[in-house]
Structures are given as C-alpha cells and as structure tokens.
Amino acid sequence: MTDPGNIPILRTLSQQIGTPVLTTAAEVAGRMVALQAQDYGMSKWAFGIRIPGSTEIMIDDEIDSGKIIRMHLLRPTWHFAASADVRWLLRLSSSHIKSALKYRDRQLELDEKIFTKCNSIIEKALTQGEHLSREGLIQELKRSGIQIDENRASHILVRAEMEGIICSGKQKNGKPSYALLEERVPPGDRNLSKAEALKELAFRYFSSRGPATIRDFAWWSGLPLSDSSLAVKHNSSRLVSETINDRTYWFNDAIPGTGHLNDKVHLLPSYDEFLISYADRSASLAMADNKKAISSNGIFYPAIMTNGQITGTWKRIAGKDAVIISCKIFGDAWQCSGNAFGKAVNRYSEFLGKEVRPEAL
Numbered sequence: 001m002t003d004p005g006n007i008p009i010l011r012t013l014s015q016q017i018g019t020p021v022l023t024t025a026a027e028v029a030g031r032m033v034a035l036q037a038q039d040y041g042m043s044k045w046a047f048g049i050r051i052p053g054s055t056e057i058m059i060d061d062e063i064d065s066g067k068i069i070r071m072h073l074l075r076p077t078w079h080f081a082a083s084a085d086v087r088w089l090l091r092l093s094s095s096h097i098k099s100a101l102k103y104r105d106r107q108l109e110l111d112e113k114i115f116t117k118c119n120s121i122i123e124k125a126l127t128q129g130e131h132l133s134r135e136g137l138i139q140e141l142k143r144s145g146i147q148i149d150e151n152r153a154s155h156i157l158v159r160a161e162m163e164g165i166i167c168s169g170k171q172k173n174g175k176p177s178y179a180l181l182e183e184r185v186p187p188g189d190r191n192l193s194k195a196e197a198l199k200e201l202a203f204r205y206f207s208s209r210g211p212a213t214i215r216d217f218a219w220w221s222g223l224p225l226s227d228s229s230l231a232v233k234h235n236s237s238r239l240v241s242e243t244i245n246d247r248t249y250w251f252n253d254a255i256p257g258t259g260h261l262n263d264k265v266h267l268l269p270s271y272d273e274f275l276i277s278y279a280d281r282s283a284s285l286a287m288a289d290n291k292k293a294i295s296s297n298g299i300f301y302p303a304i305m306t307n308g309q310i311t312g313t314w315k316r317i318a319g320k321d322a323v324i325i326s327c328k329i330f331g332d333a334w335q336c337s338g339n340a341f342g343k344a345v346n347r348y349s350e351f352l353g354k355e356v357r358p359e360a361l
Helices: 006-014 025-032 040-048 056-064 083-107 112-125 134-143 152-162 194-209 214-221 225-233 287-293 339-352
Strands: 068-073 077-082 166-168 178-180 240-244 247-251 265-268 303-306 309-318 323-329 356-358
Touching (some): 025 040, 025 068, 025 077, 040 056, 040 339, 056 068, 068 152, 083 152, 134 152, 214 247
Antiparallel strands (some): 166 178
16 A cells, blocks of 8 residues: 555445445445445435446345345444344444433433333334334324424434334335334344454454544444454454554455546445545545535535545436536536546436436536
8 A cells, every 4th residue: 555645546446436346235235334324315326336237226126125224323323234234233333322312312301211112102013014104103103192393203213223123114105114123134143242243343344445544443333442443453363554644554455346546437425435434534535625525514415536536526406307417526626527427427327217417517
C-alpha cells in the first residue's frame, strides 16, 4: 500500500465497487456484514452498484424471500444484513442499542412494563405469517390504548427488534413491512460467543472496507474502542497492517477483483458504505467538500465517485417519462460530462428498469 493515494483505490476494490465479483445481495451482505439502510430505496441501489447486471427487482426478490433482513443493528441505525448473520449481530449489539436509547425511553415514559405489553400486542398481530406495515402495527398499538405520539412508536418497534421479536417482512406496495423474526430467520447454528462475534465482525469489516483504522471500525460498529482494539488483536494473524503518517491501517491482502479505476464513475447512493464506513473520510473526500456531501446533522447525500474520489453529489427527480439525474459538481472536478458518467447513468437505468437521463446543463 505505502502510498496514501492507494487507500481509496483499495477501499473501492474491497467494497466491491471497482471490479465486483459477487452475484447476489445475500453474498454482498455476507461479505460486508451490514449495509446502512436508512434510505430504503437508495439502500437497494447500494447492492446494485456492487452486483454486475443486477436489477431492483432482483434485490426485491431477496428482500421478500428473507435472504437479506433489514433491522436496527450496530451504531444503531437501519441496516441490511444476510439472514444467516442477523441473530449473532443482534446478540452483539442489542444491549448497546437499548442502553443508547434508555435516556430517551425514560423521557417518553416507556418502561419495561409498557415494552412487555407492546411486544405482546405486536407478536399477536404478526402470528401465522402475517406481515404488517409500520402503519399497520401502529394501528394495533393504538387499538390497545398505547400512546404512539412524540416518536414513541419508533422506540417501541426498535425495542421489539432488540428483543428478537420482529424484523423486516415482505414488501407491501414497494414499502417495508414487519414480520416475526422467528418465522423469517431460522435459528441456525452460529451461536457465537461475544469474543467470537467481535472477532468475526472485525475480520469482515477490514476485509470488506480495508484499509481502515481501529478508530474507523469503532465508529462504524458502535463498539467501545477497547472492544474494537481487542477484536483486531484477535485477527492479527489473518489481517495485515501498515502505518502511514502515524496511522495504522488494517486490511485483508486477499482483495477480490482486480483492475484499475481510471475513468470510472459511480453514482453512490445516500449513506453508502464507501463514505459512512469510516470516521476519517479524507482519503476520498476533501475537507473543503465535506459539508457539500454530508449535512451538519449527518445526512449523507448521494455522491458521485470518480476514481475513488468524491467529486460531487446527485439526486433523482421523478420526471413524467424518465428519472432525471441532477448533479452538483465540486469545484472544477467536472468529469461527469464524458463517457464514464454516461456509463454510470446507464447502469442506474438498467437497475431501475426505467429511462434515466442527466438534467440538461
């Protein structure tokens, strides 16, 4: 690695954006452990840019079949994870998530008695394979006299996830739903101890996002720095490290995919792992452009990535006959008028199964 300029190139390859070799969303989720899924539609495209020739319909099929599951994990926020990994990830992060929400739970007067009652209502509503939207579950809670104002509903539903009661179900008119975890995710045989789970999480993180620092891993996982350091120590024989400018980067030297990134442009979705996986994003995002790509309250905008560097942002506008792509380019980094940008737009069009064209400049 040695040259700091290699970091964004290696990360692009590790993240399966440069020259992807995986073929299903479950494979991508398995490699990356979890992909942030706060923006539901965009999170499907996060799989799309990592799977050659994939379509939104293909990702929808894997969601509906339960091969990938969407729920609150890690920091916490919404994530997609492979079905096989959901239970050990939940065991690893549930206590941390409940602790992080405890103060606000008290403000909302949500105690264990109320959570227990709500869990029972939710479980009953989803029995026998029933899948309900968020609105449907809220109606069930309201019918039972549960207050759902002031964002109480969100806390109630997250607690039901943390207790292993609910997870994502089949989509309802293109929107997410909830189902019983027990019916969607078989128990399996991966009953990892905390130490084993930490080791597994760190290995997959650095294999799919390296080169990265322990601080990056702690930020992404939501784990204490002490646990993060221990997890990396347990992987010292499987990962390699290199120190550049007083920072130690860890990675797996068996990076899948080969090739160069010259003249490659990608339309990254909002909250994509290429940016959100790291506490320090300066390898790919210039400090002067940071506020253009990430809002002051932590919203990660859809980004244009050119040869491993963030060169602008974009947004989709639903037109009458097509999806329109509107771009904001950083400074004089206008590399989006050429054939490479056209290929990126065509790839997004292929994924959506709709005509996509850039806004007239």
